[in-house]
Amino acid sequence: MAAPDCSRRNFLQSTAASGAVAGLLATTAARAGGANQRLRIGVIGAGNRGFNTLTKTLSRLRQAGRQLDLVSVADVYAVHRQRWVDYVQQQTGVKASSHLDYHDLLQEKNLDAVVIATPDHWHAKITLDALAAGKDVYCEKPMTHTIEEGRQVVSAWKNSGRVMQVGVQLTSLPVWDMAREMINQGKLGKVVQFQTESARNSKFGMSRHNVITKEMTPQTVDFRRFLGVDEGFHPEVPFDRSLFGQWRCYWAFGYGMYSDLFVHRVTGMLKATGLRMPGRVVGGGGIFLEYDDRQVADVASIIADFYEGVQGLVSSAMVSEELKLEHVIRGHHGLLRFDKNCSGNSGKGTFEFLPERPQVTRDSDSKAETFEAATQLNIVATHMSNWLDAIESGRPEMVNNDPALGAAAVMLVNLAVRSYREGKVFQVDRQGEIQNGDGSWAARWEQMSQTQAKPQHVPGWAAAEVGSVLYPPEYQKLAGPWKDGRPPEAG
Numbered sequence: 359m360a361a362p363d364c365s366r367r368n369f370l371q372s373t374a375a376s377g378a379v380a381g382l383l384a385t386t387a388a389r390a391g392g393a394n395q396r397l398r399i400g401v402i403g404a405g406n407r408g409f410n411t412l413t414k415t416l417s418r419l420r421q422a423g424r425q426l427d428l429v430s431v432a433d434v435y436a437v438h439r440q441r442w443v444d445y446v447q448q449q450t451g452v453k454a455s456s457h458l459d460y461h462d463l464l465q466e467k468n469l470d471a472v473v474i475a476t477p478d479h480w481h482a483k484i485t486l487d488a489l490a491a492g493k494d495v496y497c498e499k500p501m502t503h504t505i506e507e508g509r510q511v512v513s514a515w516k517n518s519g520r521v522m523q524v525g526v527q528l529t530s531l532p533v534w535d536m537a538r539e540m541i542n543q544g545k546l547g548k549v550v551q552f553q554t555e556s557a558r559n560s561k562f563g564m565s566r567h568n569v570i571t572k573e574m575t576p577q578t579v580d581f582r583r584f585l586g587v588d589e590g591f592h593p594e595v596p597f598d599r600s601l602f603g604q605w606r607c608y609w610a611f612g613y614g615m616y617s618d619l620f621v622h623r624v625t626g627m628l629k630a631t632g633l634r635m636p637g638r639v640v641g642g643g644g645i646f647l648e649y650d651d652r653q654v655a656d657v658a659s660i661i662a663d664f665y666e667g668v669q670g671l672v673s674s675a676m677v678s679e680e681l682k683l684e685h686v687i688r689g690h691h692g693l694l695r696f697d698k699n700c701s702g703n704s705g706k707g708t709f710e711f712l713p714e715r716p717q718v719t720r721d722s723d724s725k726a727e728t729f730e731a732a733t734q735l736n737i738v739a740t741h742m743s744n745w746l747d748a749i750e751s752g753r754p755e756m757v758n759n760d761p762a763l764g765a766a767a768v769m770l771v772n773l774a775v776r777s778y779r780e781g782k783v784f785q786v787d788r789q790g791e792i793q794n795g796d797g798s799w800a801a802r803w804e805q806m807s808q809t810q811a812k813p814q815h816v817p818g819w820a821a822a823e824v825g826s827v828l829y830p831p832e833y834q835k836l837a838g839p840w841k842d843g844r845p846p847e848a849g
């Protein structure tokens with residue numbers, strides 16, 4: 359497929375441009391016209407997610423008729439490489455190639471696209487190399503380990519013209535776009551807050567459910583490469599199964615619940631509201647229970663304030679999870695409450711609109727409503743299909759979790775991690791520069807209040823005035839400074 363790669367893409371692009379319908383229909387139309395149109399995919403990082411979920415999902419999609427082949431794997435762990443090759447041979451009959459070093463996989467000329475499911479600290483480097491090699495990319499969340507890497511990936515992706523999907527699968531549930539549309543129309547009035555959580559309780563301690571085995575040895579694992587010693591990700595240290603298999607517990611590789619769990623929820627909320635860059639972020643928490651050599655917090659909260667006059671609140675404890683914080687977007691005229699399935703894997707979810715009282719809204723027609731969304735396949739299959747559809751129709755903008763959204767989620771949670779670890783509050787200026795927080799944030803809002811400015815809004819909010827207006831009581835005319843001994847109502 360290598361040489362025909364360009365022609366395949368051109369063909370697909372022209373098919374898309376000629377007005378073929380998006381999604382599966384576009385895929386079918388594109389394929390009908392040419393031989394050997396199968397997409398050839400490699401997997402980098404064939405561990406729990408890369409193998410058990412993503413590879414098996416692709417294999418099932420293939421069985422269901424998707425024109426794809428799994429042709430190559432790269433992993434630093436020999437056991438995972440072999441497992442992948444054996445599975446692919448057994449399921450699809452393809453004798454796949456296998457590499458310890460992912461660079462060798464990227465050099466394969468016949469490869470069209472890669473799935474990246476390594477630990478987080480490798481995501482950006484591998485993504486940048488894959489885009490440079492001309493591959494389309496599905497990269498697991500969090501898109502990158504640092505904010506700066508997030509910017510680099512967005513820039514490289516834009517310049518590459520390639521299709522890139524970030525692996526927050528809940529973005530493929532239609533509820534977020536439906537919610538966005540309602541917010542755009544002003545159904546909630548001025549949106550001022552979202553709240554969400556991601557709690558997990560475990561007798562093992564968070565992320566110790568990741569199994570470590572005797573097969574993990576310095577002979578089967580290229581530990582130096584896992585650490586990323588040559589890339590400056592981590593200094594050389596003695597082999598340790600916990601670092602390798604339970605990397606989520608250590609800052610160098612992941613950020614515990616911040617990067618593992620919060621990123622999912624935050625991405626959904628950013629997608630629904632249209633918010634992207636926070637203006638001020640603080641993170642709190644600590645290790646309050648799980649004293650098992652971990653570095654990452656087991657209780658954590660984020661408060662993120664946005665220039666658009668919205669606050670994001672994320673709060674979880676890795677302990678009691680019976681009564682969780684609800685997933686809510688609040689406006690002056692009502693709220694949206696998302697059920698827990700909206701963050702699950704079933705591909706089904708409902709959310710409710712709950713109106714404020716007519717005393718506030720001056721609208722007695724506004725009623726509670728419930729909205730349902732369902733995808734045909736489970737949510738991971740839907741998310742991967744969305745990526746495949748975008749590749750096959752040559753439309754990078756079609757993906758449900760593009761790198762710009764991926765980078766925004768990374769920025770929000772990473773600033774909270776930095777805040778927690780460095781004991782600082784961070785502000786982000788309009789150009790995206792990160793600064794230490796100061797009094798200017800509060801002063802800005804106070805200034806707006808004093809000058810009776812208009813509320814700020816989420817980007818793209820079409821009905822900017824709906825639900826933003828206050829109706830002061832008559833007695834409010836009595837407020838204000840007295841002039842020359844005369845009350846304000848005297849004029």
Ligand SMILES: NC(=O)c1ccc[n+]([C@@H]2O[C@H](COP(=O)([O-])OP(=O)(O)OC[C@H]3O[C@@H](n4cnc5c(N)ncnc54)[C@H](O)[C@@H]3O)[C@@H](O)[C@H]2O)c1
Nearest residue numbers: 403404405406407408433434435438475476478498499584
């Ligand atoms: N979207 C989701 O719901 C979801 C769920 C689980 C995990 N994930 C993400 O998937 C990624 C992997 O998580 P996991 O649970 O599968 O971890 P894991 O430890 O089970 O698997 C990681 C794999 O990557 C390999 N690896 C490490 N460094 C590598 C390198 N430099 N080159 C090639 N291979 C390398 C390891 O050997 C291992 O096989 C993480 O980023 C995680 O956040 C996403």
